Amino acid sequence: MTDDETGVVDEGFLRRYRELLDAEDIAFDELEHAIEDGDRANFETDLDAWKITVSRRLAFLDRHGLSQQPAVT
Secondary structure, X not given: OOHHHOOOOOHHHHHHHXXXXXXXXXXXXXXXXXXXXXXXXXXXXXXXXXXHHHHHHHHHHHHOOOOOOOOOO
């Protein structure tokens, strides 16, 4: 386990998580613009880019032991 994967929420963790959230927000904005413009070609590209940013954020949380567990119903 590296220092980055200790499960500790510190300034470095929060900075990196904020970066990942910002990247996800930017990708979602691009996706939203493609939808509003009816631009199917860019929609597909932007959807893939947004999915990648979400995956990176979730992987980061998982590495730190903070992944969301499915709810038991």
